[in-house]
Amino acid sequence: MKVNVLEAHDRLLHFKKSQENIIVQGINDCLKKNPDSLYLQSRSPYVYIFGHPRTDDDGVTKRLLWQPRLRKPEAQINSYLVRATSNTDIVEIIWNIPPPEQWSQYKTGNVTEDPIVNYSVQMFLSNKKKLEAPDPDDLSEEVGKNIWDEYINTKRQKSMMGKLYDIS
Numbered sequence: 280m281k282v283n284v285l286e287a288h289d290r291l292l293h294f295k296k297s298q299e300n301i302i303v304q305g306i307n308d309c310l311k312k313n314p315d316s317l318y319l320q321s322r323s324p325y326v327y328i329f330g331h332p333r334t335d336d337d338g339v340t341k342r343l344l345w346q347p348r349l350r351k352p353e354a355q356i357n358s359y360l361v362r363a364t365s366n367t368d369i370v371e372i373i374w375n376i377p378p379p380e381q382w383s384q385y386k387t388g389n390v391t392e393d394p395i396v397n398y399s400v401q402m403f404l405s406n407k408k409k410l411e412a413p414d415p416d417d418l419s420e421e422v423g424k425n426i427w428d429e430y431i432n433t434k435r436q437k438s439m440m441g442k443l444y445d446i447s
Contacts, residue, residue: 301343302359305330306370309345310363315430316347320365322426323349323418327373330359349423354403354410362414374399374410 309316309328319326327348332341351360351373360373376399377385385396402410418426 302330305343305345306361306363309347313345313347318430318433319347319349319426322429323423324365325416326363326365327351328359328361328363328370330361331355332357349418349426350420351411351413351417354407356403374402376400376403 306328310320310326311317316326316328327350329346329348329352330343332343334341354360354374354376356376357378359375361370362373363370372395375393375396377396382396382400383389384391385393385400387394387397399410
């Protein structure tokens with residue numbers, strides 16, 4: 280069977296663009312609609328967005344979860360991490376680590392090569408501590424904990440007020 284190179288390339292570009300759109304949409308939704316993220320952005324000059332796919336209870340459907348963080352989480356296989364400047368569209372990719380069975384697809388020289396994935400995988404394998412190391416501008420663990428504690432207390436107070444005054 281002869282493959283039309285141009286057609287295959289067009290399909291690859293379409294696939295990459297659709298995958299990119301899904302990831303960008305998830306990050307944007309987390310930054311602009313997620314209440315936790317909005318609160319963190321009001322208290323911190325940046326927020327990390329940690330993305331990781333999970334399988335639904337049906338065992339088939341997968342969905343990407345996007346969680347705002349103040350500090351870098353542990354690097355995991357099949358995860359994404361970006362650092363966003365609060366209340367802006369400025370986003371820096373920290374890592375993109377696909378499942379191990381896909382790593383060879385992204386190697387240099389392949390049609391699907393990706394330097395960010397290659398760097399992320401190599402760092403994950405050889406220097407995970409450096410990949411997870413805090414940015415010099417990161418808030419201290421204590422300051423981050425105080426921000427989260429403040430947010431949790433605010434949510435509790437709103438919940439108690441809602442119950443007290445029967446507000447949904």
